[in-house]
Amino acid sequence: MIAREVEFEGHLIDSNIFPRVLDLILDLDGEFEILEFRIGKRKEDKSYARMIVFGRDEEHLNEIMKELHKLGARIPDAEDVELAEAPEDRVLPDGFYVTTNNPTLVRINGEWVEVEDIGMDRVIVVDVERKRAFCRFLNEVKKGDKIVIGEKGVKVIPPERPRKSSTFEFMGGHISTERPTPYVIKAIAREIVNLKRNGGKIAVVAGPAVDHTAARDALAGMIRDGYVDVLLSGNALAVHDIEISIFGTSLGMDIKTGRPVPGGNRHHIHTISKVIAAGGIRQAVEKGIVKDGIMYECVRNNVPFVLAGSIRDDGPLPEVITDTMEAKKAMKQALKGVSMVIMLASMLHSIAVGNLLPSTVKTICVDANPSTVTKLVDRGSHQAIGIVTDVGLFLPELYESIKEVEKEG
Structure with missing residues (x-):
């Protein structure tokens, strides 16, 4: 041995x-x-x-x-980190080191240097002269980049239990359908308010189920009140949100009665056409075509949003990024400096965003399906807290709890 x-x-x-x-x-x-x-x-x-x-x-x-x-x-x-040059664009040297999403340092000329933009399943590119190290996706690697190989001179700092009690600590990080949801929601509301008071940045990842429930008004209210700093989603959320504003329907169903309306099946296509004719979502808001809702509040309150496309999309809307690599780059940029991410009823977007986050970002995943949260954690986002509940019940209660916490001071 x-x-x-x-x-x-x-x-x-x-x-x-x-x-x-x-x-x-x-x-x-x-x-x-x-x-x-x-x-x-x-x-x-x-x-x-x-x-x-x-x-x-x-x-x-x-x-x-x-x-x-x-x-x-x-x-x-420890010795200094070992480096080898990338032989071609997007080609890695043998033995390259693959990152986790935990804070990581590399030893350059006897000094420990923190790796910037850390995230899972990437490589580390080192600038020896400037003593800096960067986390890079494979498609970002250029010929001649100095890539870390092996574990020598690399230090990973795994997440630790907080030294001080926090409203998140009692939730542990595992997934359960038996948590007392009202208490959990109140704890999250306190965390959100405290985070914003201390200058923190909050991102929301939302699926179209938010539109089909009472959650739409709550999310719009949170954006209006300054509790959302960036919105990450896809074509469907924006289309159905705007459809509600224009026609009062979501997927052709009256949002007040829950009944289909005559010709409702064409409403989402009509919505996309109207927005394209206006020149985009911002122009549709400015021209008075869109009068309320999630996208309306994003435009009015200058909250940036990234809409990533898929092959299922109708249209899509002009702001939707159809190149997946460009969408990932835009999402990564939008997530810089975030302290918390709230994921709402969107398995694919939640996992995609989770893969971009360092383990130090508080991550809350809300979905009626326990397997969504399980898949997020299994794919490396071990910091995620899972709340198994209907987003239509969760978000309005969260918004009310935020307002109550604000009144408490």
Whole structure:
């Protein structure tokens, strides 16, 4: 067997990091010997562990080390990060390092430098002269870029349980249909208000189900009152929101009676045509064609929105980005600096946005289907809090709770 010494530092016990380390080694048929373990005595104290990890051969040990690295393992007396040039645009050198969505540092000329724009399933490009490191998608890699290879000189900081009690702490992060929803909603409302008072930025990811329920007015109100800083969605949300404003129907159904109206099946196509004729959503609002709703409030309150297209879209509306790579780039840019993301009844958009977020962003996913939240977490967004409920019930209650918290001061 061959061995390698590693160390861990942080809140290893109460954040359940060290038990996961030991389980991982055993699950991968490795062995370990703990050399040193110092447990922090006070809340603010960090724990430290030093151990030897054994593998059958070099390949087996490297497999174990790759997984331990994601939990914050580092080699004592670390060397500088190892780099290799990209041979062509969008072509990576052998052994390239793949990022997690956790904060990551690389060692350049003896100094630890934080990787900018960190996100999962990307590579790290290093500018040695400026001592900067950037997280990049594969399609952003250019010939000659210096790419990090291997784990040497790379430090990952896994998420830890907050040192101070917060309104989010009791929710834990797992998915359950049995949480007391009113209490959860009040806690989220407090978090939103506190975050905005401290200059935080909130993004909302919304699916068309928001239009088909009472949630539309609540989301429009949150935008109007300054609780939404960016909206991420697709063609359908915008089309049906504007259809309601023009015709009072959503998918041809009267939103007040829930009954189909004569000729209602053509309303969404008529809506798209009207907006295109006006020159776009903003122009349709300015010309008085669109008089209320989600997109109206975005335009009136200068809240940016990114609408990503799909092959299912009718139209689409002029603002919809039909190139998926361009849409991803626009979403990534819009998410810069966000402190919280609220995902509402949109599985595909929620997972797409989740893949763009660092683990430090508070993420709330609301859906009537538990599997939507499960899929989001399974695809790497482990920080996501799942609330299994109808968005038509959740959002109006959240908006009312926000107003109540504001009155409380």
